[in-house]
Amino acid sequence: MSDVQRPGADWELQFVIAGCVEKRLPIEIVGSGSKRAIGRPVDGVVTITTASLRGISLYEPNELVMSARAGTPLSQIEAELAARGQMLPFEPIDLGPTTGGPQGSQTIGAVFATNMSGARRVLYGAARDHLLGVRGVNGRAELFQAGGRVMKNVTGYDITRGLTGSWGTLAALTEVTFKVIPWPETSVTIIYLGLPDNLAIELLSAAMMMPVEVSGAVHLPAPVAARLNHPGLKTLNKSITALRLENFASAVAGRKQRLKETLKVYGKALELEHRETLEFWNELRRLSVMPHNRQTLLWRISTKATTAPKLVSAIKRYMPAEAYYDWGGSLIWLEVPSAADAGTAEIRRVTAIHGGHAMLIRAEPAVRAAVEVFQPLSPPLERLTRGLKAAFDPAGILNPGRMYANL
């Protein structure tokens, strides 16, 4: 186990990194460590955790903006927001349980560093869409800031968003500023049963073509639906196609009727009222339908919604697979049996044909070290990626190899 550093201030973090730069020591940067099992394993001599960089530094409910130090637990942020009737728009997903880690421990910095969004992304956009400003230390041990605390800001390049999804390979974040939204007055979930994948995606697309602001659109084929904790839904033995509406009460009621009217050809709809809706989507947010399992691997595939069912059935020609469709079908969580190459060749080939990208989320460390975990890049993109890495971290000491080998 490497040496763990717990800086409590920006300058301390800068100081630690400066020391590593000097000695060329590779660093593993973690928040709470809940996503350590994701990505390629990092062989860090020094581990830096941002867990001691805690606290909410700014919260203006009337401006819908909050700043927090990077190591602040997400749970603390959400509790603070909920106390003022607000929330994070993008409903960050918790990959802890599915990857065998703890539940509910991730930090706000890590949420943005990995750009982890949940079901509500279909309406409000991803984590990166809500990040307004960052402070951080790059691999040159420079403390820098980008963006700010206002919603509209095009002063200089958008480094703020550029750092989302960089998995700590470009900089260690110390503070993030982000946009929040009010909690809706109420919500409802409309559920259709027993639809095959292609019809289900058609239904989800039809719903999202209407101006009713669907804020969740998922499809769980029958075997996946059976894994739900919800006592009523898990025993139906049927696929579940669910749509969520969130708004003030009268709008939810009106929009629900419009949706059901348009979608009546897909059969009779069940409804989950507000409390059950909260439970159902919370469960999905923890990815409970893809529980931790050493016998299987978990892939995350991003594609066009209408091609998703075809993509899944193409993969099924090569291996058994269970899929769960989020984001109206444009995100596939795919569970396949363990294999030394993680099914990489087939899955990447099929994804390439259908358009999109795939990331291996859950696999044994040996597998993750052996295969490309992140989507391989086109030659020009790879060239830019290496250039960007070198611009931030010329010595290559920040999370080396986490995203791509030799990077």
Place this chain on the structure above:
Amino acid sequence: MTLSRMPEPDRAVLDRRDSIVKDLEALIGVDGVISEEEGRRAFEADALTAYRQAPLAVALPRSTEDVSKILRYCNQNGVRVVPRGAGTSLCGGALPTADSIVIGTSRMNRVIETDFINRTITVECGITNLAITDAVSAEGFFYAPDPSSQLACTVGGNVAMNSGGAHCLKYGVTTNNVLGLKMVLVDGEIVEIGGAYPDSEGYDFLALVVGSEGQFGIVTEATLKIVPKPESARPVMLGFSSCEAAGQCVAAIIGSGIIPVAIEYMDRPAIAVCEAYAKAGYPLDVEALLIVEVEGYEDETTRLLRDIVDIARSFDPQVIEASTSAEHSARIWKGRKAAFGAMGRISDYYCMDGTIPLARLPEVLSRIAQICAEHRLKVANVFHAGDGNLHPLILYNANDQDESNRAELAGAEILKLCVAVGGCLTGEHGVGIEKRDLMEVQFSPSDLAVQMRIKSVFDPGWLLNPGKVFPLSVLEASGERPAADQAA
């Protein structure tokens, strides 16, 4: 108004003008290259006319391949390049240098593909912002970012500047609505970033390219989100006797849990000018006018407007007038959308674009009035209040050099004020040449160094859109010294 200097032109390139023009003509055809004196001069400015410089030549490519050929050539020959969409930039984003080739994308304006089921559209980047909405509106969709110049500005320009608009309070700005880009890198290589699926792979290059002010490459195609159009959208006009009351009302509306699609603010001078142009029925005897728009189904907008009016009542509004019909709404917006142009009827103006935290609004407005008075200039304020994006319009006489300089100085003071209260220099127009020398107010040397290194990744020779974004002194002092300058 010429306080910011441009980099020295490369003499060697200027001397080779004729042969460069000939080479470009061979690459993309004679009708795609403009080289005569008068023609080049028509490209010497965008919508910030205070800065003017005719380019070496102008190229009007018809395809991504044309752009690639031109860039490869320019890169090999050390010729600088200035990308240009419709030339509607308010910060001099398309201002040429004497030794640069302007690449205008106006001939690349096709819709390539619309996909209503997946709610995306792929277009060439020279298409105008409004033409995208026109292409999808019959099916009940629209493209959300709506800069005031949306009639004329191009998507390529929107991507370069990460343009916003009145309705981004709800729908976000350009970067939140772009899914994929096709871009030509400075060496002519064509790269595709993202696509018609969520989250681009690897690093978020979409985020870096959107808002890079044409300094990373030339975007030639974009895949964008389209959004189903709400059944109705209705604005209400709220007039107040003080800007404090209006500012508090905005905060109260947002704090209440309602997110309107737009909250626009006009002060007394702006109201008078817009009303004279648009006959929108704006009240002329209030100090501040808010236009708050909500959307949804008919019954919902009625309720939301009622809620908003209820909130507004506690701030003692002098005027409450909700739109009664589609025409009425159009009229109300016509005045606001044409505000800049309408201001042009009475005076030259210099348009600022700072953003501030909303809570500081009253204080900032009174400081702006003070600053302009100190410089003996008039000012009108029109802005997106919901997100704190201010557009003070400083009125001046462009034919009076002293007044022009005073306008520029007052503008700089206003922007410094925006940064001082926790905001930023520019919310949606971009840095360009106009705010370049103020960047040090907002960023430390290391912040700027981080940005400049990214520029070097994309464009090691610093050939693309030279002289913009970074103060020349900072650039010259840094290690990222542009190759062309070294040659000169």
Place this chain on the structure above:
Amino acid sequence: MQTNFTPEQLSNARIAEAESILRRCVHCGLCTATCPTYVLLGDERDSPRGRIYLIKDMLEDNAPASKEVQHHLDRCLSCLSCMSTCPSGVDYMHLIDLARAYVEQTASRPFKERLVRRLLAGILPYPERFRFAIRLAPLGRPWTKMLRRFGFEQLAAMIDLAPAVLPPSPKFEGPGTAATEDERRARVIMLAGCAQQVLRPGINDSTIRLLARRGVDVVVASGSGCCGALTYHLGDEAGAIEFAKRNVDAWTKELAKGPVDAIISNASGCGTTIKDYGHMLKREPEYAARAARISALARDVSEFLGAYELGPPKRWSSLRVAYHPACSLQHGQRIKEQPRDLLSKAGYSVVDIPESHICCGSAGTYNIMQPEIAGALRDRKSKNIKRIKPDLVAAGNIGCISQLSGQVDVPVVHTVELLDWAYGGPVPRGLEPLARFVSNVPEPKQRRAEDFIHA
């Protein structure tokens, strides 16, 4: 926008006028989006903003117009779409007119172009000469290919545009007064026009019938003729002013005879010019005041009728009419709704053409001088019209009607012809096949008092 004129330059009234127009432009670029030539060509120099810049440079330099400036100004349609778009109120119309006159004075043109311009200016404004020329056109038709090959595209375009069959002369050519048979409620002067009465005499006839039927005396003044627009837009300002003066003289005489409610034009291109007489003649001391009075009285026929109760239509139809707003009407005179409303009230079902703000390419003599661009605009317009599948097209300007006839599969007529038909006039020329879809509104039997009082 900043300008750089010397005080000497500004002492010239025309330069001073140009300067004041230029100063209003803020270079925002909105006009580019609605300019037909920019939309087609994507070149700043072929946009209003670019042309304004070219004009500014040309005037500031005080030098003869270069070939390039001439070329791009020639390509302007003068459709004035930019003026509808411009939020700053830049008076592009007078700027481009001024610039054109400057170009004609300072730059030369090749022989071919001068020939065509002479021909047009010498023929079109004179109905007799124009009729004669159309009769000659068939002789030229076999040679158009050859003319094109030798670079006489414009001559070829002229021949192509000439109608194959010359319609009969109008029923009333004036001068004189077509008196109403109804109780007299108004007296108007009508511009009989030049090319229009040759190409489609039915328009004047319809106008007179429509007005006279509702109690309006229609006067065609002795001595009046072409409005001058044609020569003006060819850059011959002096010639245009002569035409304007003749009309002002002729109409002033009519004004002296008795009250005139309006001076009506049914070709919107001409109407725009008459409305500008006050401006054109403002430097002519003898004419300025009278011209201003004439301009103040000028009305497009649809504008006049819009303010005038026409009563219920006499015929009922379900015809789907695509209303094509002529640029001179929608942009030049800012008349947008009245023609549509009149057609709707007359019982037609009116549909709008997509991109209706974009010119059809006719633009006076533009389709002869710039056949390539005019052709592209005509095709674009035809495609847009076909998309909405109308039974016929209505427009308020003879130029558009000639430009689109034969291009869109359906007849193209003047708005007043349709109105006259609906209110009891004959079937307009070319609409005979549609007549069976139109039926008379049953007239309630006129009852007399005796019918009710059974004595």
